[in-house]
Amino acid sequence: MTMNAPSSRPPLIELRGVTKIYGRGQASMQALRGIDLRIEQGDFVAVMGPSGSGKSTCMNILGCLDSPTAGEYLFEGVEVGALSRDKRALLRRNYLGFVFQGFNLLNRTSALENVELPLIYRGTPASERHEQAYKALEAVGLEAWASHTPGELSGGQQQRVAIARAIVTHPRVLLADEPTGNLDSARSVEIMELLQHFNQELGITVMMVTHEPDMAVYAKRCVHFRDGLVEKDLANGGVV
Amino acid sequence: MLWNTLTLAFREIRRNVMRSFLTILGIVIGVAAVIVMVTLGGGATAQVTDQIASLGSNLLMVRPGQRMGPGSSSTAPPFSMADVEAISRDITSLAAVAPSLSQSVTAVYGNENWTTTANGSNDQFFQVRNWSLDSGRVFTESELRSGKAVCVIGATVRKELFGAQDPIGSTIRLGKVACQVVGLLESKGQSTMGNDQDDIVVLPLRTVQRRFAGTQDVRLIQVSVRDGISTEKAKEEIETLLRKRRHIAPSEDDNFQVMDMKEIASMLTGTTRILTSLLGAVAAVSLLVGGIGIMNIMLVSVTERTREIGIRLAIGALEHEVLLQFLVEAVVLSSLGGVVGILLALVSSLGLASLLQIPFVFNTSIVLVAFLFSAAVGVVFGFFPARKAAQLDPIEALRHE
Structure with a gap:
């Protein structure tokens, strides 16, 4: 999976006819009804839609946390939808970063140690790990808070630590699930500016679920979900 | 990782x-x-x-009666000095033979008194029991023969009667008998059964027979087997000899028993x-x-x-x-x-x-x-x-x- 060879390169992410059905028989529920989606390297995509529209399911599949029931998921041209649990974990470890609405930091663990966590699983040596984690905290402006635990940080700061944890491995894709959902508008702007910064400066592709049109304007592209299908796919701040 | x-x-x-x-x-x-x-x-x-090792692992105890326990020996006839002499004469595999007759007595010295066991035996008792003296001496041949009132006391008796004093040469009263202390046994501590082995006064057998018990009986014979000879073999020899001396018919059970300390151990x-x-x-x-x-x-x-x-x-x-x-x-x-x-x-x-x-x-x-x-x-x-x-x-x- 190389970065060059521009013209003939497959898209970073391609979904072909992805469906997802939860449950079986009468109780089954079709969350995705055949999604086709292409995301190029360096894109910043806002995913919108009412709850139950399938956007979270789609994000879980994109994040390799879940497998599609049918259809293809190509990551840099490689089929990854049907991979085993451990293979998907390795994919997450090496190419993906996650930011959640609820921050999901480890309690009673310092900010620095939280940021180090993905590096531990990558087997990065301790000294390198501290350095990289510290740099990531610097990038989100929290180097002074490195030794503080999440309980001692504000919500906005916690989310910035979470972003540092997501980008410390220089992932291809950053998946953010309502990253500003628990924050006031001033903090939300900070977070969006950080995501935009990492998208533009480091070329990290960002996929972000949001309910707020104010946040979606930071994206280059906006995908609307409804009833398990892509309803609208508009370029550059095309918020209705 | x-x-x-x-x-x-x-x-x-x-x-x-x-x-x-x-x-x-x-x-x-x-x-x-x-x-x-x-x-x-x-x-x-x-x-x-x-x-058990301190008792002597090659120790055999010969008792009248069939089994250990209270009252069991009363029906069987006791041994006599003739039995003891026959054993030490006829059985060559033994290193030492010590007859015993015990009696409970009250020992008095000055204001102190203490109830203990008077054990009549001979000099071989110390050898059989693997017991050496802390100070003083064992009995002389003439003391043993004449039944003189001399005694060797255990550490507990010494402590109770003399405290830290040197007991050698002092005269204590055992019951009605005035008795000179000639030796002090070294301390052995508690026995396997939990009784105090040092709570003892050893006298010549004849002294106990005549002055305390008023019998010629021997209640216990303790023997030690020569090194290199199996205790089983010695045990068999003693049994054969005693069955003959006690006129036990082949169909009858023994009216005495020979206990091997190894078995007990x-x-x-x-x-x-x-x-x-x-x-x-x-x-x-x-x-x-x-x-x-x-x-x-x-x-x-x-x-x-x-x-x-x-x-x-x-x-x-x-x-x-x-x-x-x-x-x-x-x-x-x-x-x-x-x-x-x-x-x-x-x-x-x-x-x-x-x-x-x-x-x-x-x-x-x-x-x-x-x-x-x-x-x-x-x-x-x-x-x-x-x-x-x-x-x-x-x-x-x-x-x-």
């Missing part, structure tokens, strides 16, 4: 000191109980063996060994219960930390890495319990050994076994919760509150 997991486990244990302590308490108690039981049992066995050590393993087994059950305690806490911990597991899985932790983390945590916890238990056991068995006056015998193998067992408890009982953690669905786990 393993080092990381270890530091992670220690961090997790440190975070919850109180809970970790309560978790390992079961293991601590289990390990300590097993080690204490086995150590004390080993000490008791060693003590029994020592005491093996019987007693066998008993303490069985008791030790029984107590050890009971203690091992508590170790098992301790393991279940660890499993319980680890299961609670997995539920409590579901979100953390979800985060780790989402970040890219593999199933076996999460499994390893929880397994290592359980093993570290239980091994910690093992170490604490071992320390506790060493301290308490040292204390108990001195309290019960038995030797402290450090048993490396049981300490090692207990430690390995505690670690194994961690693996076995930690595996189920660890697998539960590793198999969590990351999406569900992240949603968990």
